[in-house]
Amino acid sequence: MNKNYYAILMAGGVGSRFWPVSTTELPKQFHDMLGAGSTLIQKTFNRLSKLIPVENILILTNEKYNDLVLEQLPMVKKEQILLEPAMRNTAPCILYASLKIQKINPNAVMVVAPSDHWIEDEEEFATNLKQCFDYCEKCDALLTLGIQPTFPNTGFGYIEFDKSDKNPIKKVNQFREKPDYETAKSFLDAGNYLWNGGIFIWSVKSIIKSFEKFQPQMTQLFLGGYTDYNTNLEQVFINENYGNAENISIDYAIMENANNVFVLPATFDWNDLGTWGQLHEKLDKDDNNNGVINARVVLENATNNIIRSDADKIIVVDGLHDYIIVDKEGVLLIYPKSKEQEIKRITAEVHKL
Numbered sequence: 001m002n003k004n005y006y007a008i009l010m011a012g013g014v015g016s017r018f019w020p021v022s023t024t025e026l027p028k029q030f031h032d033m034l035g036a037g038s039t040l041i042q043k044t045f046n047r048l049s050k051l052i053p054v055e056n057i058l059i060l061t062n063e064k065y066n067d068l069v070l071e072q073l074p075m076v077k078k079e080q081i082l083l084e085p086a087m088r089n090t091a092p093c094i095l096y097a098s099l100k101i102q103k104i105n106p107n108a109v110m111v112v113a114p115s116d117h118w119i120e121d122e123e124e125f126a127t128n129l130k131q132c133f134d135y136c137e138k139c140d141a142l143l144t145l146g147i148q149p150t151f152p153n154t155g156f157g158y159i160e161f162d163k164s165d166k167n168p169i170k171k172v173n174q175f176r177e178k179p180d181y182e183t184a185k186s187f188l189d190a191g192n193y194l195w196n197g198g199i200f201i202w203s204v205k206s207i208i209k210s211f212e213k214f215q216p217q218m219t220q221l222f223l224g225g226y227t228d229y230n231t232n233l234e235q236v237f238i239n240e241n242y243g244n245a246e247n248i249s250i251d252y253a254i255m256e257n258a259n260n261v262f263v264l265p266a267t268f269d270w271n272d273l274g275t276w277g278q279l280h281e282k283l284d285k286d287d288n289n290n291g292v293i294n295a296r297v298v299l300e301n302a303t304n305n306i307i308r309s310d311a312d313k314i315i316v317v318d319g320l321h322d323y324i325i326v327d328k329e330g331v332l333l334i335y336p337k338s339k340e341q342e343i344k345r346i347t348a349e350v351h352k353l
Contacts, residue, residue, distance in 0.1 A: 005052045005133060006108045006204075008097045011041055011061040011069065011115035012084055017275045017340065019347045020331035021308065029116040030068050033273060034282055035293045040273070041115040045073055047122045048113065051129055058082055058100070059115075060093045079230070085239045091253035092245035094200075095211050095222050096238070100229045102204045109136045110207075112200040112250070117272050118282055124268040132201040132264055135169055142210060142255060143169065143201040146194025146263040147270045152184030155274065155341075157196040157251070160187075161263050172261040175251060194265055197272065200250065206260070214257045218245055275340045276324045280306040295327075306337070 015028030022028035029041045036043070041059075048057055059069050059076065063083040070076065082097055094112055101108050111129060119125050132143050146159045157178055161170040175196060179187065187193035211219045221244060225237035246253075255261055271282055283291030288303040295309035300318045307315055309327040317325065324340060326333040331350075335343065 001051070001053045002133075003053060003056070004105060004107050004109055004137070005056060006101050006105070006110040007048045007052045007057045008094060008101075008110060008112045009041070009044060009048065009057055009059045009115050010090065010093065010112065011059050011065065012087070012093070013114075013116065015116060016344045016347050018279075019343055019350075020326055020328045020333055021310075025064075026068070027065070028273070030065070030072060033279060033293075034118070039072055040118070041069070042072055044113060044115045044117065045076075047119060047125060048111070050122065051126050051133075052111075055080070058097050060084065060097060062087070083235065083238070084242060086243040088242065088245050088247050090250040091215065091248045092218060092222070092242065094207070094250050095215070095218060096242070098204055098207050098211075099222055099226060100234075102208060103226065103229050106204060108204040109133050110202065110204060114198050114272070117197070117199075117270065119268055119270055121268040125266075128264060128266055128268060129201070131168070135262070135264075136201055136203050136206065140206050140209075140260055141169075141202065142206060142258050142261045144172075144255070144261070144263050145197055145199040145201070145266045147197045147266050149188055149193065149195050152179075152181055152188055153195065154178060154181055154184050156272075158184075158187050159194045159196050159263050161192050161194065161265075163190075163192040169262050169264045172263050175256050194263060196251070197266070197270060200255075207254070210254050210258050215246075215253050218253070221245055276306055276326075276343075277337050277340050280304075280337070304337070 011029050013027060014024055015022035018028045021031060030039050032039050054075055058080050060082045061069055063085055066081055066083055069081050084093055136143055158176040160173045160176055162173055165171050221241060228234045228237045271278055273279055280291045285291050290299055290302060291306045293308040294312055295307055296314045297307055298316045302317045303321045305320055305323045305325060307325045313327055322337045324335045324337055
């Protein structure tokens with residue numbers, strides 16, 4: 001394995017649209033969401049470790065999930081877990097991890113990957129990732145893996161690439177915000193738009209140079225602890241200073257400002273598992289398109305539902321179509337799939353009870 005290959009695995013999110021299974025105490029990345037025998041973070045770690053040395057995979061997470069990470073990834077050493085004392089979006093944590101890696105290996109190339117995506121063709125993923133690493137070792141590039149859109153999705157951001165670029169890795173024209181349905185349809189018709197999957201690849205030199213250029217204040221903040229990184233004093237510095245970083249995503253902080261951004265259209269199957277509806281797409285279904293996880297069911301006049309239980313419970317459904325039905329401990333959720341984006345808001349209401 002190439003000792004210059006590193007990964008930053010982001011595992012700090014809450015996944016509130018998967019309530020009541022995903023909670024602040026146990027977010028979705030620590031669940032076996034598809035009943036596949038491994039949690040999402042375990043699947044992601046194993047996928048990355050096919051190309052990247054295990055000791056070079058850093059996990060970024062909130063300090064409250066430290067024990068969960070160690071429990072689910074026993075091969076990881078404590079010093080590979082970077083603990084965020086405050087929620088500050090993706091730019092600060094990526095800069096922090098990049099500076100740590102630079103101090104260990106200034107020739108490193110790295111991938112930044114969410115811990116909760118579902119990728120079935122792991123060999124193809126490794127092939128795409130190796131292609132990106134090779135490119136970033138030779139070029140000063142900020143590279144992202146774009147996902148081939150299969151329908152006009154309004155829940156994803158899009159990447160517009162240069163249509164005239166015939167190279168496998170293409171110059172990015174611009175990032176586009178989540179569109180309305182008609183705009184999303186026009187993106188698909190144009191043929192040079194990809195879903196922004198939030199997987200980034202670059203050399204440590206390129207990303208730190210970009211932070212110095214576009215986020216000088218944040219860079220100065222984290223450089224203040226450079227001598228402490230990879231020592232016993234690191235967490236003290238982070239605990240005292242991390243909360244002072246701007247709450248901003250890597251897209252807004254760097255990617256939308258830089259002119260050396262490129263995209264590789266991915267050739268692997270991908271699902272970000274962001275909602276119950278997206279989870280339903282990945283499940284085996286019965287003849288009426290009902291997907292079931294950890295439950296025994298009797299279904300009559302029921303179509304296109306997703307049904308999940310944590311206790312192998314018998315669930316009887318009659319007359320429901322396009323519903324999310326989730327039974328978890330003290331909570332029973334019966335909710336229309338068409339309103340699944342509202343679940344995040346509903347959780348806030350539930351917490352008031």
